[in-house]
Amino acid sequence: MQAPPLCYPGPLPRKDAAVLHIQVNGEDRNVTATTLTALVEELGLDPRKVAIERNLEIVPKSLHPTTTLTDGDRIEIVQFVGGG
């Protein structure tokens, strides 16, 4: 699969058959989502309660809808948990 260019003016048009192979929190995953917002939804997470890093760079919440996923992306999705 050819990697799409890094920057788009907006979300990629969604192709029904398209599946991206990415890594989320260290696990290999095939996803149909093409943006970070769609990925959070696909994983069943509450977007208000997580922070996301894409390929070691933090993506601010305001950019989640327009940040497109690319094959091979390494995504970290984190939240606050109990700690001392």
Added chain:
Amino acid sequence: MTDKHSDTWTVAGRTFSSRLIVGTGKYADYAQNAAAAEAAGAEIVTVALRRVNLSDPSQPMLVDHVKPDRFTYLPNTAGCFTGEDAVRTLRLAREAGGWNLVKLEVLSNTPHLYPDMPETLRALEMLVKDGFDVMVYCTDDVVMARHLEEAGAAAIMPAAAPIGSGLGIQNRVNVRLIVEQAKVPVLVDAGVGTASDAAIAMELGCDAVLMNTAIAEAKDPIRMARAMKHAVIAGREAYLAGRMPKRRYASASSPLSGLI
């Protein structure tokens, strides 16, 4: 750092009334955790940042119980062993909740978990450069505490004993020397086991106390949280009142004249 009339304390421009900061780890569940934080009268809670659970996204979440609109979150760097790890973690925490006031802890990979101070200092410098207000968990080394302050620490937080040990204040002399030297708040962080330990920390002049295990691992955590709240207030009041001098011999409390 202290306004004696209202007796609040201020760290990095934020003012608090409660001098007890509580952790949110090791509780039976988040509901008990929230109840303990309330009973402690805490205004600040420490929190950690971890990967979300992808296999069960419906698991209970800290933010739904210990609510960030009720408590100031103090994100920590638990599990980080380098400055780079700490910066990465706290940047994510800042993105997750907008929290700029943070707790830096860079531990050594040892059974006592004492902080790795050279790496802590390096991480502090990186975080200060990145705009964070950093409360620093450290050893009770007086000289190192000064280096941290010079590097821009918002608060100095010496361990009184190893994390989770409950051994109490092991070196009162050093804690007191750090308090006397510091121009930023000093908090005992780690080592408190029971209420008297918290009172001693406050009697030594600390601005506040941070604890987790002493409450979470008590048989009745809610009751211990309440005890800690009173102990911190008692220790603070005793410190402000100024204790009587110690004498080697008795001094009778009743008049010695007018005896029948």
